[in-house]
Amino acid sequence: MSDKGAETGHLQELLSRVGEGLDEYLKFEHQDALHTDKNWRQQLDVPLPEKGEGIDAVTRELIEQVIPNGSAIPNPGFSSFITTGATTAATLAATAANIASPQRYMLTAFNFLEELSLKWLAEMCGIGKLKGVYSSGGSVANLIALGGARQYAFEQIGIDPAADGVDRPVRIYASEECHHTIQRSVGVLGVGRRAVRAIACDQTGRMLISALRSAIIEDKAHGILPMAIVANAGTTNTGAIDPLQAIAEVAQEHKIWFHVDGAYGLPGILDERISHHYEGLEKADSVIVDPHKWLGASVGVAATFIRDRELLQRAFTQEPADYLEGSVDPSAGVIEHSMDDFGIPYFDYGVELSAPCRGVVVWALIKEIGVEGMRHRVKQHNDMAKTIAERARNHPNLELLIEPSLSICCFRYVDSQIDDLDQLNQRLHRQLVRENTYMPSTTRVKGTLALRPCYIGARHQPPQAEELVEAVLRIGREIARN
Numbered sequence: 307m308s309d310k311g312a313e314t315g316h317l318q319e320l321l322s323r324v325g326e327g328l329d330e331y332l333k334f335e336h337q338d339a340l341h342t343d344k345n346w347r348q349q350l351d352v353p354l355p356e357k358g359e360g361i362d363a364v365t366r367e368l369i370e371q372v373i374p375n376g377s378a379i380p381n382p383g384f385s386s387f388i389t390t391g392a393t394t395a396a397t398l399a400a401t402a403a404n405i406a407s408p409q410r411y412m413l414t415a416f417n418f419l420e421e422l423s424l425k426w427l428a429e430m431c432g433i434g435k436l437k438g439v440y441s442s443g444g445s446v447a448n449l450i451a452l453g454g455a456r457q458y459a460f461e462q463i464g465i466d467p468a469a470d471g472v473d474r475p476v477r478i479y480a481s482e483e484c485h486h487t488i489q490r491s492v493g494v495l496g497v498g499r500r501a502v503r504a505i506a507c508d509q510t511g512r513m514l515i516s517a518l519r520s521a522i523i524e525d526k527a528h529g530i531l532p533m534a535i536v537a538n539a540g541t542t543n544t545g546a547i548d549p550l551q552a553i554a555e556v557a558q559e560h561k562i563w564f565h566v567d568g569a570y571g572l573p574g575i576l577d578e579r580i581s582h583h584y585e586g587l588e589k590a591d592s593v594i595v596d597p598h599k600w601l602g603a604s605v606g607v608a609a610t611f612i613r614d615r616e617l618l619q620r621a622f623t624q625e626p627a628d629y630l631e632g633s634v635d636p637s638a639g640v641i642e643h644s645m646d647d648f649g650i651p652y653f654d655y656g657v658e659l660s661a662p663c664r665g666v667v668v669w670a671l672i673k674e675i676g677v678e679g680m681r682h683r684v685k686q687h688n689d690m691a692k693t694i695a696e697r698a699r700n701h702p703n704l705e706l707l708i709e710p711s712l713s714i715c716c717f718r719y720v721d722s723q724i725d726d727l728d729q730l731n732q733r734l735h736r737q738l739v740r741e742n743t744y745m746p747s748t749t750r751v752k753g754t755l756a757l758r759p760c761y762i763g764a765r766h767q768p769p770q771a772e773e774l775v776e777a778v779l780r781i782g783r784e785i786a787r788n
């Protein structure tokens with residue numbers, strides 16, 4: 307059996323076959339993976355092969371059994387959670403990097419695009435003064451930012467927490483609507499998940515400044531070291547944007563690190579109709595955004611931005627290692643080969659050494675459609691949420707549960723004859739998803755079960771908002787009748 311996978315010269319043919327399979331997949335004329343489960347499971351569930359079958363067999367099985375039974379996430383009707391499929395530009399760039407620059411370090415065009423795309427991204431999102439580093443997702447991006455916050459807070463009192471650990475209780479202030487990766491991050495950072503103090507929100511899901519202020523004053527009286535205030539630029543639940551300006555002022559007043567979690571909502575700043583909600587963002591000490599959410603990157607691309615990257619180096623350096631630094635010699639003063647230097651040491655600004663080139667993906671996304679194209683997409687998605695809100699406000703069988711801030715709309719079906727509306731909407735939602743055409747997720751808004759479409763995908767089309775509402779009305783009526 308020839309080992310074509312390690313040979314050269316076959317990529318064009320093989321990629322074109324896989325590309326054909328993917329084009330077919332993206333027509334979404336196939337059934338859901340579980341509908342056809344019996345067939346593919348039987349085909350794929352074979353014992354560990356002692357002998358290889360070769361790249362042709364792998365390619366064929368990929369096209370015939372694996373790809374057609376993939377995820378509903380890239381389906382244009384999928385609006386669950388905050389996730390979507392990669393655009394074509396992102397797919398091409400990620401594939402190119404996979405072959406031509408497996409690592410982000412060394413002086414290559416890919417390494418150059420790592421920094422250039424971070425600059426573009428920061429400028430596009432109104433934080434042009436901050437420096438960035440990529441990581442795998444919002445979870446790690448928050449971890450890196452809060453690692454910076456921990457470093458800053460303890461260095462103020464003469465302690466290096468990265469080297470010596472922490473010796474006292476700290477507090478992180480975040481709204482009760484914050485993403486739970488905040489708690490996990492600070493757990494990993496060794497200050498304990500309970501160090502996060504949940505600050506109450508108002509009726510619109512935004513952090514209450516009065517509650518934030520009194521929490522800080524109370525903790526200070528107990529000698530607790532404040533580590534960070536975390537604000538949301540688009541909560542995961544409803545898309546609410548915290549009052550950033552007011553929070554920035556509190557942070558400044560008490561000299562506390564100001565972190566903004568914009569994993570989902572940071573690109574919302576491109577919509578000039580709502581960009582005033584982002585005032586104060588420029589005062590942040592750290593900000594994160596997930597290009598793999600609203601910008602259409604392949605999953606695995608997030609960015610942390612920070613005022614001072616050296617702080618991240620102190621927080622996360624893996625310390626020089628012979629097997630790494632020993633291989634380059636920048637002190638020789640002549641850089642004439644891509645292997646003469648690592649370039650910017652991103653591996654010291656976070657928790658990953660080996661990491662794919664993500665900059666080329668973000669570069670491709672922005673280069674393809676420009677800021678103008680991104681703005682158009684973001685506005686269109688925000689309009690889709692507004693369209694649903696408008697219908698929900700005006701239809702007797704619908705209820706809008708919270709005014710949309712961005713591209714998420716929380717609403718439900720109502721019927722005065724029905725007592726348990728949570729149960730009705732839960733059943734309605736299960737049926738909706740099974741029809742395989744419009745697939746929102748659900749959440750709870752002030753305790754009430756809500757249908758929660760979130761539009762971030764490049765393949766989402768405006769009519770889908772109206773069509774979802776029609777499907778909800780049709781299924782709601784059917785369930786209420788029975």
Ligand SMILES: *Cc1c(COP(=O)(O)O)cnc(C)c1O
Binds near residue numbers: 445538541569
């Ligand atoms: C999605 C999200 C995260 C987590 O990001 P992942 O990329 O899924 O790890 C963190 N914060 C917010 C506000 C999010 O919406």
